Amino acid sequence: MLAFACLILSIVTILAVRWWKLKVKFARFLPRAQPYYPVIGNLQIALPFGKSAEELLELLHNYFRQHDRMFAIHIGPKVAIGLSHPELVQQVLNHPDCQEKSNVYELLRLPNGLLSSKYKVWKLHRKTLNSTFNIRILNSFLPIFNDSTSKLIKLLDQQADTGKSFDILVPFTHCTLGMVCETSFGKKVLEREGKQHFFDSLEVLLTSLGKRVVNVLLHSEIIYRLTPMYRNEIKCRAACRRFTDKVIEEKRAEIKTLFTGNSKNPTDEALSDDEGEAYKRPQIFIDQLLKMPLMMKSAYNFSDQEISDQVFTMIIAGNETSATQMAHTCLLLAMNPAVQEKAYQEVQQTIPTKDTYIDAEILRKLVYIEAVLKESMRLLPVGSLISRKNLQEIVLDGHKIPKNTPLLMKPYSLHRRSDIWGSDAEQFIPERFLREDAKQRHPYAFIPFSGGPRGCIGVRYAMMSLKIMLALILMNFKISTQLRYRELKIHYQLSLNLAGPHAVSLERRR
Numbered sequence: 001m002l003a004f005a006c007l008i009l010s011i012v013t014i015l016a017v018r019w020w021k022l023k024v025k026f027a028r029f030l031p032r033a034q035p036y037y038p039v040i041g042n043l044q045i046a047l048p049f050g051k052s053a054e055e056l057l058e059l060l061h062n063y064f065r066q067h068d069r070m071f072a073i074h075i076g077p078k079v080a081i082g083l084s085h086p087e088l089v090q091q092v093l094n095h096p097d098c099q100e101k102s103n104v105y106e107l108l109r110l111p112n113g114l115l116s117s118k119y120k121v122w123k124l125h126r127k128t129l130n131s132t133f134n135i136r137i138l139n140s141f142l143p144i145f146n147d148s149t150s151k152l153i154k155l156l157d158q159q160a161d162t163g164k165s166f167d168i169l170v171p172f173t174h175c176t177l178g179m180v181c182e183t184s185f186g187k188k189v190l191e192r193e194g195k196q197h198f199f200d201s202l203e204v205l206l207t208s209l210g211k212r213v214v215n216v217l218l219h220s221e222i223i224y225r226l227t228p229m230y231r232n233e234i235k236c237r238a239a240c241r242r243f244t245d246k247v248i249e250e251k252r253a254e255i256k257t258l259f260t261g262n263s264k265n266p267t268d269e270a271l272s273d274d275e276g277e278a279y280k281r282p283q284i285f286i287d288q289l290l291k292m293p294l295m296m297k298s299a300y301n302f303s304d305q306e307i308s309d310q311v312f313t314m315i316i317a318g319n320e321t322s323a324t325q326m327a328h329t330c331l332l333l334a335m336n337p338a339v340q341e342k343a344y345q346e347v348q349q350t351i352p353t354k355d356t357y358i359d360a361e362i363l364r365k366l367v368y369i370e371a372v373l374k375e376s377m378r379l380l381p382v383g384s385l386i387s388r389k390n391l392q393e394i395v396l397d398g399h400k401i402p403k404n405t406p407l408l409m410k411p412y413s414l415h416r417r418s419d420i421w422g423s424d425a426e427q428f429i430p431e432r433f434l435r436e437d438a439k440q441r442h443p444y445a446f447i448p449f450s451g452g453p454r455g456c457i458g459v460r461y462a463m464m465s466l467k468i469m470l471a472l473i474l475m476n477f478k479i480s481t482q483l484r485y486r487e488l489k490i491h492y493q494l495s496l497n498l499a500g501p502h503a504v505s506l507e508r509r510r
């Protein structure tokens with residue numbers, strides 16, 4: 001009996017040592033994130049107890065600040081690699097074996113959506129989806145961006161000249177949700193019965209997702225399922241699905257008729273919008289997904305479930321990010337009146353009246369506005385942590401990294417490196433994106449939209465819509481705030497956000 005027990009113990013020990021060699025030993029020559037404690041390593045970063053979200057962000061930022069190139073984060077027996085140098089970030093984001101996302105993305109429950117799908121599914125889908133974000137399709141969205149911004153200006157106008165401050169993130173969230181839903185479903189769908197219930201359910205869904213992501217305990221499916229949040233999430237998810245399933249069913253029938261029900265060549269008919277310089281109508285995302293396989297043999301034929309996952313992914317990935325980045329930008333402009341005045345001057349010289357429709361030509365001329373947005377994305381990037389894992393062993397700086405190691409990159413810290421951005425790296429200076437020396441900067445020193453083949457598919461969509469929103473806001477209002485940059489409390493929700501409201505007040509420009 002004793003011999004048997006010894007045998008089992010020896011086998012377990014051998015297996016544990018092997019596992020340790022494979023999973024952890026590789027990291028022994030890498031610098032460790034500090035503070036590091038024996039046995040638990042850097043476990044304190046993963047535990048939600050006794051730390052505010054701001055402290056968590058500061059701790060992680062410190063890890064990245066401590067190391068010039070790469071380092072190991074030990075979470076108990078697991079090791080993750082932090083990459084703080086743009087050269088290594090570039091290598092990983094473009095490495096064919098590093099296009100897999102880490103498990104935390106599974107919390108989205110969208111296995112077919114671009115943001116969270118496994119590598120094999122993602123590769124199939126991304127190729128086809130890239131064409132739904134080409135520049136001509138994006139230009140076809142300009143009327144939606146202009147129209148949604150006009151509604152936003154009306155909402156903001158109710159707050160203007162009151163002398164009171166308000167949270168500007170709230171109207172921005174309404175605006176960007178409207179934009180992304182309209183470009184995904186089309187205007188008519190958003191006028192139909194049941195749309196309010198859909199929006200309300202969507203809001204609950206996004207809120208509970210945000211709460212779950214920042215609470216490591218709730219990452220456990222077993223614990224999460226015991227909470228009322230889970231039951232609520234499932235109810236709202238089902239309500240959203242019923243809405244989109246109905247839309248997809250009707251759209252599919254509509255497009256089938258278009259392709260089979262008349263004597264014209266179906267491709268000519270479907271492409272009739274496509275002949276001129278620009279599309280006459282917005283090229284709605286759902287329609288694109290349904291039409292493409294009928295028009296191009298090489299295009300992926302999405303199932304209803306896959307379309308639904310992709311649409312929800314666009315809403316999740318495109319709404320909060322854009323709204324929060326806009327709110328950060330307005331706050332930073334309010335804190336820097338001279339920059340705001342310079343941005344206003346550009347808007348005034350480029351856009352003739354407050355009612356002018358902003359087209360692609362005007363957008364191209366708004367170079368300072370673009371620099372302002374970039375500078376806000378540098379200091380307060382909403383996507384402040386990027387996580388990948390390698391599907392095969394890779395070599396970084398001469399270190400062999402075993403497969404399935406989490407690889408973490410942190411734009412927030414990368415964007416504040418004084419060796420790259422200068423001694424004024426902590427200051428808001430949009431001109432740094434327009435100066436001659438900007439061309440010398442490493443291309444992966446600035447990655448608010450991530451980068452490489454799995455970078456943000458909506459980067460141009462976001463820049464176009466944000467430029468229109470910002471230009472028209474500045475055209476109409478002067479923004480002020482009582483908040484001070486140094487006192488801002490920054491933390492994680494789904495994205496990098498403020499602990500408190502983006503409190504600003506508005507004064508109408510005559």
Ligand code: HEM
Nearest residue numbers: 114115317318321322325383448449450454456457458462
């Ligand atoms: C200011 C606005 C935005 C920012 C800062 C932003 C940032 C990012 C970042 C950092 C990623 C990589 C995430 C990761 O690897 O963990 C990402 C991915 C993604 N974004 Fe955006 N995004 C923005 C707007 C949008 C918009 C408007 C859309 C769509 C309409 C969109 C759709 C997506 C999708 C689908 C992905 C996943 C891409 C893939 O894995 O292939 N984003 N975004």
